[in-house]
Amino acid sequence: MRLRIGIAGVAGRMGRMLVEETRAAGAILAGGIDRPGADVPEGVTLFADIAALAAASDVVIDFTHASTARPHAAALAAKQAAWVIGTTGLSAEDEQAVAATAKSIPVMYAPNYSPGVNLVMALAERMAAALPADAYDAEIVEMHHRQKVDAPSGTALGMGRAVAAGRGVKLDDVMQSGRDGHTGARAAGAIGFAALRGGQVVGDHTLLFAGATEHISISHQAFDRRVFATGAVRAGLWVRQRGPGLYSMMDVLGLTGG
Secondary structure, three states, X not given: OOOEEEEEOOXXXXXXXXXXXXXXXXXXXXXXXXXXXXXXXXXXXXXXXXXXXXXXXXXXXXXXXXXXXXXXXXXXXXXXXXXXXXXXXXXXXHHHHHHHHOOXXXXXXXXXXXXXXXXXXXXHHHHHHHOOOOXXXXXXXXXXXXXXXXXXXXXXXXXXXXXHHHHOOOHHXXXXXXXXXXXXOOOOOOEEEEEEEOOOOOEEEEEEEEEOOOEXXXXXXXXXXXXXXXXXXXXXXXXXXXXXXXXXXXXXXXXXXX
């Protein structure tokens, strides 16, 4: 039976690409939700709310706003629809709600659905494990379009978590972001972040390991949001075949043991 995919935020730039990619993948486009009065793509059924969309879908792909994370989690769990969430800027409480929901439905939660970015994160963890934290300072620089509302980006934080995992620490314990003024010397083992905003940059991320005698960097540039839409639909097709649990794009790409 063909998979029924619903799209939360169907009238936005990402939503419109998800409509196209869902159709290109041969899945059934169940419909979508968006704000009242939104200009919905032609031929898309607009549902009244997330509960109605979930009831009509096998999988809901969700690129909306952090404020919707908890109500969407509750609705999807109630209707037993799988959830692919690409929303960034979630609070610790939001992430706890996502994890709790994964006990009853399959949940795909990734900071970025680009295959390339996820390969970079996998490399970041291995590099961090190989390079001593007291000899190689880790810095992450990201740039996005002027409309982006959260910083650092979810992808930058994902890279930071990968570095922290490689070093065997928690990111929250070593993160330094937004330096300003007389900050003092850099703390040993810190993972630094710098966020740039301007123009219409889709997403640029660079991870730098700075040693006294060498610098090692790995970068990713996204030129078209379609790479995220294609990856999210691929994730939706994958996650529906799984039982309840919290999955990532790493699982889809075979980069974990899951």
